[in-house]
Structures are given as structure tokens and as C-alpha cells.
Amino acid sequence: xxxxxxxxxxxxxxxxxxxxxxxxxxxxxxxxxxxxxxxxxxxxxxxxxxxxxxxxxxxxxxxxxxxxxxxxxxxxxxxxxxxxxxxxxxxxxxxxxxxxxxxxxxxxxxxxx
Amino acid sequence: xxxxxxxxxxxxxxxxxxxxxxxxxxxxxxxxxxxxxxxxxxxxxxxxxxxxxxxxxxxxxxxxxxxxxxxxxxxxxxxxxxxxxxxxxxxxxxxxxxxxxxxxxxxxxxxxx
Numbered sequence: 001x002x003x004x005x006x007x008x009x010x011x012x013x014x015x016x017x018x019x020x021x022x023x024x025x026x027x028x029x030x031x032x033x034x035x036x037x038x039x040x041x042x043x044x045x046x047x048x049x050x051x052x053x054x055x056x057x058x059x060x061x062x063x064x065x066x067x068x069x070x071x072x073x074x075x076x077x078x079x080x081x082x083x084x085x086x087x088x089x090x091x092x093x094x095x096x097x098x099x100x101x102x103x104x105x106x107x108x109x110x111x112x113x
Numbered sequence: 114x115x116x117x118x119x120x121x122x123x124x125x126x127x128x129x130x131x132x133x134x135x136x137x138x139x140x141x142x143x144x145x146x147x148x149x150x151x152x153x154x155x156x157x158x159x160x161x162x163x164x165x166x167x168x169x170x171x172x173x174x175x176x177x178x179x180x181x182x183x184x185x186x187x188x189x190x191x192x193x194x195x196x197x198x199x200x201x202x203x204x205x206x207x208x209x210x211x212x213x214x215x216x217x218x219x220x221x222x223x224x225x226x
Contacts, residue, residue, distance in 0.1 A: 004156075006156075040219070041218075041219070042202050042204075042216030042217065042218060042219055043157065043216065045213055045214075048211075048213075056211065056213075090156050090157070092156075097211075097212060098208070098212050099212070100145040100147070100162070100206050100212060101147070101159060101162065102147075102159070102214065103159060104149075104156035104157045104158070104159075105156050106154075106155050106156045107155070107156045109154075
């Protein structure tokens with residue numbers, strides 16, 4: 001089973017709101033990723049967690065705050081977002097950080113008003 | 114760093130015909146080349162991948178070929194069906210890029226009935 005789940009499916013938030021995106025996998029993978037995808041573009045890497053530690057932060061603004069509570073869960077906390085942050089946010093996982101195969105969740109469609 | 118170019122950006126084929134999507138990469142150290150299929154409203158799905166020690170790989174109606182000398186790889190879909198309609202992304206990766214996926218721009222495949 002190569003399933004990564006994400007909640008919520010859709011999220012609309014104002015620029016002053018605080019919200020969180022959640023991701024879960026039960027494949028025993030030890031690397032988890034957050035990507036941002038704008039329309040008609042490929043995914044852009046935001047963060048990589050390896051063994052529950054943040055290993056890569058691709059210069060993402062501090063209004064995005066990742067958290068990895070355990071090896072199965074990954075959160076993305078959102079605060080004071082801008083309209084240009086509206087996008088599809090994808091979570092992915094791989095066996096470990098040096099494993100090439102990444103498996104993606106369905107994404108959360110975020111709209112910032 | 115690595116750069117991946119993907120062509121065409123849109124491909125329209127008659128149902129039952131074959132479709133070919135091509136990618137070129139710049140870094141000769143790249144050694145992993147996945148293809149992802151993304152249907153509308155869904156996350157990318159890994160459909161096939163190839164490593165640099167292999168020239169061709171097949172899985173039912175899809176195949177990937179790799180030419181390391183020319184630094185290009187291609188996705189071949191035979192006997193296309195309506196459910197093949199989607200956006201397809203190629204990517205390249207290697208240890209030097211911390212195993213991160215470097216993505217092509219995507220190809221929108223349209224299967225005409």
C-alpha cells in the first residue's frame with residue numbers, strides 16, 4: 001500500500017488566520033516532504049524531514065512552519081499567509097532521505113483571501 | 114545544477130494510438146529518472162521509473178527508455194485510453210542533489226475519442 005493521506009482536502013483562510021495542514025503515512029517511511037504546486041507547474045520542494053528531523057528547508061518564508069510529531073505524521077502550520085500562497089500543497093514520503101521513490105498524497109487545495 | 118527540459122507541453126492523440134513524451138537532462142551524474150502522472154485534482158502518481166544502469170523498462174502499456182550518452186529519456190504509452198488523459202511530469206535525481214527530484218515542466222496528454 002503506497003498511500004499518503006492529507007487533510008483537509010480544501011481550505012479557505014483569511015490573511016490573519018492560523019490553520020494547519022496534516023499528512024499521514026503508514027508505510028514505515030522515514031522521510032517526509034512538503035511541496036507547493038501552482039497551477040500548470042511542477043511541484044516545488046519546501047521542506048524535507050528525515051527521521052523526524054528537519055533536514056532541508058528550501059528558504060521558505062517563516063509564515064510556513066513544519067512539524068513532524070512522529071514518523072507517520074507531518075504537519076504544516078500556516079499563519080499570516082498572502083494571497084500568492086494560494087496553491088496545492090502536497091505531502092510525499094519515501095523510505096528514507098536517500099531513497100529516490102517518492103509517493104505523493106492527494107494534496108490540500110489552499111485559497112488565501 | 115541539474116536542469117530538466119520536457120517536450121511537448123501538450124500532446125493530443127487519438128484513442129488507441131501511441132504517445133511519446135521526451136525529456137532531456139543536463140547533469141551526467143543524474144542516475145534516477147521517474148515519471149509521474151497527475152490527474153485533475155489529484156497528487157502526482159509514480160507510474161514508472163528507470164535507473165542509469167538500465168536502458169529500457171516496461172510495465173504493461175507504458176515503457177521508459179534512457180539514452181545516457183545523449184542525456185535524454187522518454188515515456189512511451191501504447192494503445193492509449195481515455196483514462197490516460199492527465200499531466201505527465203518527468204524528473205531526474207542523484208546523490209549530488211541530495212536525492213531531490215528536479216522536475217520537467219509537464220506535458221498535458223489529451224486522448225481524443
